[in-house]
Amino acid sequence: MADIWQDAMDHAVAIARRAGDVVREALLDDRMVMTKTSSVDLVTQTDQKVEKLIMQSVKDKFPTHRLIGEESVAAGEACDLSDAPTWIIDPIDGTTNFVHAFPFVAVSIGFSVNKQIEFGVVYSCLEDKMFTARRGKGAFCNGNVLQVSDQEDIRQSIIATEFGSSREPEAVNNIFSSLRSILCIPVHGVRTAGSAAINMCLVASGCVEAYYEIGIHVWDVAAASLIVSEAGGVLMDVDGGSVDLMSRRIVAANSRAIAERITEEIRSFSPPRDDAPPQH
Numbered sequence: 096m097a098d099i100w101q102d103a104m105d106h107a108v109a110i111a112r113r114a115g116d117v118v119r120e121a122l123l124d125d126r127m128v129m130t131k132t133s134s135v136d137l138v139t140q141t142d143q144k145v146e147k148l149i150m151q152s153v154k155d156k157f158p159t160h161r162l163i164g165e166e167s168v169a170a171g172e173a174c175d176l177s178d179a180p181t182w183i184i185d186p187i188d189g190t191t192n193f194v195h196a197f198p199f200v201a202v203s204i205g206f207s208v209n210k211q212i213e214f215g216v217v218y219s220c221l222e223d224k225m226f227t228a229r230r231g232k233g234a235f236c237n238g239n240v241l242q243v244s245d246q247e248d249i250r251q252s253i254i255a256t257e258f259g260s261s262r263e264p265e266a267v268n269n270i271f272s273s274l275r276s277i278l279c280i281p282v283h284g285v286r287t288a289g290s291a292a293i294n295m296c297l298v299a300s301g302c303v304e305a306y307y308e309i310g311i312h313v314w315d316v317a318a319a320s321l322i323v324s325e326a327g328g329v330l331m332d333v334d335g336g337s338v339d340l341m342s343r344r345i346v347a348a349n350s351r352a353i354a355e356r357i358t359e360e361i362r363s364f365s366p367p368r369d370d371a372p373p374q375h
């Protein structure tokens with residue numbers, strides 16, 4: 096039977112590649128940096144330009160579909176995930192990396208129907224790696240099948256996470272408390288790629304056993320969540336329950352055992368949800 100979302104997925108791959116061209120070209124220019132929620136939460140004109148490019152192309156080709164985009168939400172658009180076909184876009188995941196030309200910068204496009212991710216596309220544009228997954232049909236990088244690591248012992252594992260964009264002492268203490276507990280299990284190592292989507296693609300690729308973070312947004316993880324699960328991995332909330340992509344909390348791992356072991360060490364907290372009503 097024909098796949099009703101194949102056309103949309105093909106479009107996502109094509110537009111992610113075009114977006115990647117824009118990102119690579121912009122690396123050659125001066126990158127004017129602006130800030131959002133804190134002095135280290137960065138945005139550039141390229142984030143905004145790439146989001147517009149992707150959104151306009153989706154509107155032209157799929158006018159009935161809905162859109163959630165990081166920079167549109169930052170500009171005041173609602174972040175409501177309904178049952179309608181919805182494109183969930185992070186034009187540049189890893190903006191800080193982009194600003195510094197640190198080579199992990201991704202365009203992330205997830206596509207949800209009935210609140211279920213149907214396909215995910217993460218283009219790591221400086222590495223020229225196109226990660227794709229279609230629900231029920233596996234995950235791929237540049238056409239090669241992805242499979243998570245089969246390591247079951249967390250002591251033989253590498254764990255990925257990020258430090259977030261708050262430098263408030265209490266928030267930093269929380270992050271370091273969890274990190275210290277995990278490091279001292281002990282694990283082989285901890286890594287931060289600087290992009291949630293790329294961290295998750297590293298899980299899907301079998302290079303790291305797990306990634307966890309509190310504070311990410313739905314656009315950071317929507318596409319990569321399917322890439323992880325289609326590569327044989329598991330997704331979990333940081334308290335061990337089912338993952339909720341709007342909750343800003345995630346554990347993505349090669350196995351349930353490693354995901355659960357990580358949740359035992361995380362000092363969890365609940366940032367305002369992506370779909371929380373705006374504060375006035």
Ligand SMILES: O=P(O)(O)OC(CO)CO
Pocket residue numbers: 165185187188189190191289290291292310311312315
């Ligand atoms: O670079 P961005 O899109 O702000 O995303 C960060 C997390 O919010 C890295 O994943």
Ligand SMILES: [Mg+2]
Pocket residue numbers: 185187188189291314315
């Ligand atoms: Mg992001």
Ligand SMILES: [Mg+2]
Pocket residue numbers: 142165185186187188189190
């Ligand atoms: Mg971004």
